[in-house]
Amino acid sequence: MIRQILNFTLLFLFLIAIQVLVLNNIQLGGYLNPYLYIMFILALPFNTPKWLLLILAFALGIGVDLFSSTMGMHTMSLVFMAFLRPSVLKVIAPRDGYDTNQTPGIQDFDFRWYLIYVSILTFAHHFVLFYIEVFRFSDFFFTFSKVIVSSLFTILLLLISQLFNYNAQVKR
Amino acid sequence: MRNLLGFLSRNSFFLFFLLLEGFAVLLLIQNNRFQRSEFINSSNSASGSFYQMVNNATKYFDLVYINNQLSNENAQLRNHLTTSKIEIFGKNFIINDTIYQQSYTFTEATIINNTVNKANNYITLNKGTLAGVKEGMGVIGPQGIIGIVKTVSTRFSSVMSVLHTQSIISAKLKDQRHFGSLVWDSKDYQYGQLIDIPKHVQIMLGDTIVSSGFSSIFPTGISLATITEIEKPEGNNFYNITVKFINDFKKIEKVYVVKNVLRTEQDKLEEQMEGDKDD
Numbered sequence: 001m002i003r004q005i006l007n008f009t010l011l012f013l014f015l016i017a018i019q020v021l022v023l024n025n026i027q028l029g030g031y032l033n034p035y036l037y038i039m040f041i042l043a044l045p046f047n048t049p050k051w052l053l054l055i056l057a058f059a060l061g062i063g064v065d066l067f068s069s070t071m072g073m074h075t076m077s078l079v080f081m082a083f084l085r086p087s088v089l090k091v092i093a094p095r096d097g098y099d100t101n102q103t104p105g106i107q108d109f110d111f112r113w114y115l116i117y118v119s120i121l122t123f124a125h126h127f128v129l130f131y132i133e134v135f136r137f138s139d140f141f142f143t144f145s146k147v148i149v150s151s152l153f154t155i156l157l158l159l160i161s162q163l164f165n166y167n168a169q170v171k172r
Numbered sequence: 173m174r175n176l177l178g179f180l181s182r183n184s185f186f187l188f189f190l191l192l193e194g195f196a197v198l199l200l201i202q203n204n205r206f207q208r209s210e211f212i213n214s215s216n217s218a219s220g221s222f223y224q225m226v227n228n229a230t231k232y233f234d235l236v237y238i239n240n241q242l243s244n245e246n247a248q249l250r251n252h253l254t255t256s257k258i259e260i261f262g263k264n265f266i267i268n269d270t271i272y273q274q275s276y277t278f279t280e281a282t283i284i285n286n287t288v289n290k291a292n293n294y295i296t297l298n299k300g301t302l303a304g305v306k307e308g309m310g311v312i313g314p315q316g317i318i319g320i321v322k323t324v325s326t327r328f329s330s331v332m333s334v335l336h337t338q339s340i341i342s343a344k345l346k347d348q349r350h351f352g353s354l355v356w357d358s359k360d361y362q363y364g365q366l367i368d369i370p371k372h373v374q375i376m377l378g379d380t381i382v383s384s385g386f387s388s389i390f391p392t393g394i395s396l397a398t399i400t401e402i403e404k405p406e407g408n409n410f411y412n413i414t415v416k417f418i419n420d421f422k423k424i425e426k427v428y429v430v431k432n433v434l435r436t437e438q439d440k441l442e443e444q445m446e447g448d449k450d451d
Contacts, residue, residue: 012295020389021226024287027288027422033289051185051188052185054192057192060195065199066219067222068287069330070290071199072196072197072199072200072201072202073200075195075196075199076338079192079193080193083185083186083193085426130354132200133290133291134291135291138356142359143283145301157380158426
């Protein structure tokens with residue numbers, strides 16, 4: 001338990017650093033803005049209390065906002081995503097439910113389950129984020145294309161990062 | 173009462189979500205009115221000095237480019253020196269310094285954080301109130317306008333970039349002297365839009381637009397952009413003009429903060445006129 005808390009604290013700091021120092025500088029044609037930090041909320045264990053989920057999302061959002069001078073934007077979209085997470089998990093739950101010792105990742109579930117889980121939440125997060133950023137609905141489809149392209153890139157990064165802790169021998 | 177408590181406990185997750193989201197909206201709205209509190213933006217000293225650290229490490233990568241940029245600028249300035257000019261009228265030169273009064277002064281600053289891919293971009297500079305930077309001053313780069321200072325702390329300042337949906341720069345055509353406004357539609361960081369140029373003006377692709385100097389923030393005649401696309405929309409007296417910025421906003425490092433010495437005088441006079449109109 002203590003080890004888990006320590007791990008997630010390190011992940012929290014690491015994701016803010018990666019987002020601020022590396023990913024915020026990726027600017028391909030004004031379309032591609034990957035936001036990998038949402039991985040933190042996606043990776044939290046299933047038995048995380050709902051209120052803790054929101055608080056962690058709020059803290060992480062503020063952290064990223066502080067360093068991007070976009071006060072409130074990331075906080076809003078990440079809290080929204082954390083709010084959706086329990087319902088999404090309920091909808092796509094496997095027939096016999098979740099085990100408490102399982103974590104949401106391709107280690108414990110098949111690739112298809114993980115892709116659906118990640119896609120829905122990433123899209124929701126990016127959708128809110130990009131529309132709050134422009135703060136208007138003119139140019140709807142231009143913003144929408146930004147949402148789509150950036151979501152695809154973020155999902156790709158999330159899948160790649162999954163491979164880091166994937167261990168074929170211990171497949172449950 | 174019991175029903176109310178029951179309702180609260182049943183929907184506690186949703187209500188807690190609304191509370192946090194409401195707080196985030198509050199932050200966002202404050203941010204959108206550009207009244208960000210001191211400790212919570214990128215010019216606050218914690219993240220400011222953090223970016224200074226990062227910049228110290230990364231600035232070496234761009235040195236070649238910046239050297240070229242600066243030496244180009246030096247060459248341009250050298251052209252204006254009297255030593256590089258010949259006297260056309262022989263010795264009949266009259267120099268009378270009382271004609272010219274210093275109107276703008278410039279302070280050198282370095283960009284330590286910059287974005288171009290957001291809809292509202294901000295730039296952080298390493299100079300603050302200690303160096304005499306104040307809110308509302310203009311910022312120019314080696315080739316054109318960068319933005320306007322929005323918030324200042326003692327050692328850093330946050331600049332609203334030209335690449336901001338609410339940025340409006342007064343600009344005019346270099347040859348024709350008709351003036352309009354330079355705005356940005358948040359799509360491509362290399363291209364902006366020039367609006368309010370009437371259709372009867374003869375313009376050509378490649379024409380240069382310069383700052384008008386009306387706003388009392390920037391000196392007149394700073395090159396801003398060149399025209400790359402002209403459209404004549406139906407049922408409207410104005411052109412749709414797309415312009416390409418001369419600055420490469422992704423590559424700027426050294427900038428100058430512009431102080432207009434006579435600004436208070438101009439603003440006071442113009443305020444007087446506004447006051448008269450209201451009466």
